[in-house]
Amino acid sequence: MSEKDEKSSELAPVPTETEGTMDDFPLGWRYYKLKIGNWRAPHYASPFAQLLLVAATFFLCPGMYNALNGLGGAGQLDPTVQNNATVALFATFAVVAFFSGAICNKLGVRLSLIIGSSGYTLYMASFLCFNHTGNAPFVIASGAILGFCAGLFWSAQSIIMISYPDEENKGTFIGIFWMIFNLGATIGSLVPLIQNLHSTGESVSDGTYIGFIVLSGAGILLNFALCNADQIVRNDGSKVIMMKHPTWKSEFIGLWEVMHTTPWILALVPMFVASNWFYTYQFNDYNLARFNIRTRSLNSLCYWSAQILAALGCGRALDSQRFQRHTRARAGLIVLFAVSWAVWGGGYVWQRTYDRASASRDKKIDFTDSNYGALLVLYICYGAFDAMWQLYIYWVLGALSNNSRKLAILVGFYKCAQSAGQTVMWRIDALKAPYMNIFAGTWGLVIGALIIGAPVVWLKVKRHTEEEEDVKFSDGTVNELHVKKEDAPPGV
Numbered sequence: 297m298s299e300k301d302e303k304s305s306e307l308a309p310v311p312t313e314t315e316g317t318m319d320d321f322p323l324g325w326r327y328y329k330l331k332i333g334n335w336r337a338p339h340y341a342s343p344f345a346q347l348l349l350v351a352a353t354f355f356l357c358p359g360m361y362n363a364l365n366g367l368g369g370a371g372q373l374d375p376t377v378q379n380n381a382t383v384a385l386f387a388t389f390a391v392v393a394f395f396s397g398a399i400c401n402k403l404g405v406r407l408s409l410i411i412g413s414s415g416y417t418l419y420m421a422s423f424l425c426f427n428h429t430g431n432a433p434f435v436i437a438s439g440a441i442l443g444f445c446a447g448l449f450w451s452a453q454s455i456i457m458i459s460y461p462d463e464e465n466k467g468t469f470i471g472i473f474w475m476i477f478n479l480g481a482t483i484g485s486l487v488p489l490i491q492n493l494h495s496t497g498e499s500v501s502d503g504t505y506i507g508f509i510v511l512s513g514a515g516i517l518l519n520f521a522l523c524n525a526d527q528i529v530r531n532d533g534s535k536v537i538m539m540k541h542p543t544w545k546s547e548f549i550g551l552w553e554v555m556h557t558t559p560w561i562l563a564l565v566p567m568f569v570a571s572n573w574f575y576t577y578q579f580n581d582y583n584l585a586r587f588n589i590r591t592r593s594l595n596s597l598c599y600w601s602a603q604i605l606a607a608l609g610c611g612r613a614l615d616s617q618r619f620q621r622h623t624r625a626r627a628g629l630i631v632l633f634a635v636s637w638a639v640w641g642g643g644y645v646w647q648r649t650y651d652r653a654s655a656s657r658d659k660k661i662d663f664t665d666s667n668y669g670a671l672l673v674l675y676i677c678y679g680a681f682d683a684m685w686q687l688y689i690y691w692v693l694g695a696l697s698n699n700s701r702k703l704a705i706l707v708g709f710y711k712c713a714q715s716a717g718q719t720v721m722w723r724i725d726a727l728k729a730p731y732m733n734i735f736a737g738t739w740g741l742v743i744g745a746l747i748i749g750a751p752v753v754w755l756k757v758k759r760h761t762e763e764e765e766d767v768k769f770s771d772g773t774v775n776e777l778h779v780k781k782e783d784a785p786p787g788v
Contacts, residue, residue, distance in 0.1 A: 327529060341523045343460035343530060347469055349522050350456050351476035353409060356515030357416040357449070359480015360508045363596060364420060365579055377432045379580070379726035381422075381439030386572075386722065388443025389715035396451035397708030401701055404526075405452040409519040412449025415442035417512045424505035447711065454707035458694035460528055463760060464615060466694040470687050471611015478607065478683070481600035484508065489593035525700065561706065563752045564692070566745035568710045569717030571685055574738045576721040578678050581731045582643075586650065588660040591668070595675045602679035610687045621695060625757040628688050633746050639681045640739040642674055647735045652728060685742075695757045 326341035338344045365378075392399075400408045415438075422438035425431055453473075461469040529535055555561075578599075583592050614624055650658070661668060693710065697703050724734060 326523065326527060338531075339529070341527050341529055343456075343469070343528060346456055346460065346523060346528060347473055348476070349518065350409065350453050351473045353413060353515045353518045353522075354453060354473070354477040355480030355483075356518065357413045357480075357512050358446075359477055360420065360484045360512045360515075361416050362478070362481035362600065363484025364423075364505075364508055365575070376726060377426060377435050378423075379722050380432070381419075381435045382722040383439075383719055383726065384436045385419075385439035385443040385446070386715040386719040388440045389447050390443075390712050390719060392444050392447030393451065393708050393711035393715055395708065396447040396711065397701075397704035397706070400448060400451045400455060400708075401704055403448075404524045405455050406519065406522045406524045408448040408452035409522060410516065412445045412447075412452065413512075413516045413519055415445025415449075417509055417516065418442065420505055420508045420512060424502060424509065427502060427505070443715070447708075447715075450711050451704060451708050454690070454711075455525060455700055455704050458690055458707070459698070459700035459703045460525075460530075462530065462532075463621070463695075463698065464617065467611045467614030467687070467691050469611075470690045470694070471607045471609075471614075474607035474611070474683055474687055475604045478600045478603040480511075482597060482604065484511070485593055485597035485600060489590065489597055555705075555709070558696075558706075560752055560756065561709065564689075564710075564749045565713045566741065567685075567689055567749045568713035570738075570741045570745045571689055571710075572714050572718040573721045573741055574678075574682070575718065576725045577731075577734050577738050578675070578682075580725055581734055582678075583675065585652075585655040585731065586661050586671070588662055591661060591663045594663055595672060598672060598676050599679035602676040603683040606680040606683035607687060610684050614687070614691045620759050622757050622759055625692060625695060625753050628691075629746060629750060629753050632684060632688055633743070635681060635684060636739075636742050636746065639677045640742065642677065643735065644739070646671065646674060647732060651731055655731070692753060692757060 327339045329339045330337040365382075396408075403411075419438045419442040422431075422435040426435050457469055457473050458466055526535070583595050587595060610628075614628060616624060619627070661671065663672075689710065693703065693706055697706065721734075721738075
């Protein structure tokens, strides 16, 4: 960056706790828009450019983690070690996530993402170590460390995804993020598929783990290219409001204020819990239980590919301007309810055909078998359902507030409940509970969660989020203002 750009950036006005807009669109390389013909690329510090960057880091870190876990047992024949590591991961995640919004507001999204991404590489390396040493405690410890890191990582990502864009584009932003993120799991699934294409064994090779380690390591480096929230400027000239110099005390007071003023958020807890609860059944009790390694790899590839397509469709539908926002929220809930019955009803038909005893005794299904096609379609439906569920929750949270500080805290609470539920579910599976019990509990939770959460969707999602209805923090921070800038400086 040139001396002139440096000076311009320093002199650009930065909102304090009570400011909502800027007098002038700032200068400097972060805010330059490259013009190609009649099209102008988003400036570097724009919400869209930052979304693409953070989605790329998730492509390389959680995307590879999902690809590994999607194989069932993290590629191991016996899922016990992975189950125990996952219990440690999400138990830690649940505790850290509750405070992660406040922590990210204090540290900033960039530093939170850098710290958070490092845990994924360690976790994947622990399974490579386990292949040679059988050191289960190291795998479990790496899971706990990843739980701490992931709490910061996901909270910081959520700030970018649902507080950076304006109200009309939140569904699109969430959909684009989910597409790129799951593209990581999709491409990551190609690694074990190619390496094990001619294998009928049931565990992956060292090369699979090494590939995941290298890719996730690249994700750590990419986080250094991100901007912090106080540098983000939307196209209309408005900024994301963050406290200029937050303290730990102010952030934890803010955490209390949000939870105290929005007690109705508890009605969404079952949806939060269900959002990762079904992974255990899908990955371990369906994919791992009934298929050999190369078929599990193919299943995983199709599962994450289905998420990409579902994310694109759902994001566009939730942002459709043909209907008011509250109408879209209610219609989305009804559609999700119907899809839940259809997908899990289909799963019930298959689940009746096996239990733990028969799954361990019978020959694993290969993609050359005659009955494989219908089972692949079911797994694809599970993937599409997952994307629909996750996108809808994020979109509803984004519709409840535009305040970046409040959203960071709400998302932290969401990830806390999600992780606590997943801790319980992975532990249940580690204790060898009957497959049908796990399936029935999962299906029941999904349906019950939608019913319990319906009043919040019906009553709290409005046409627009009014500023006076958003939480006003005692330190003076309020909802960011979207004031249009009619006269942006030339060349910006």
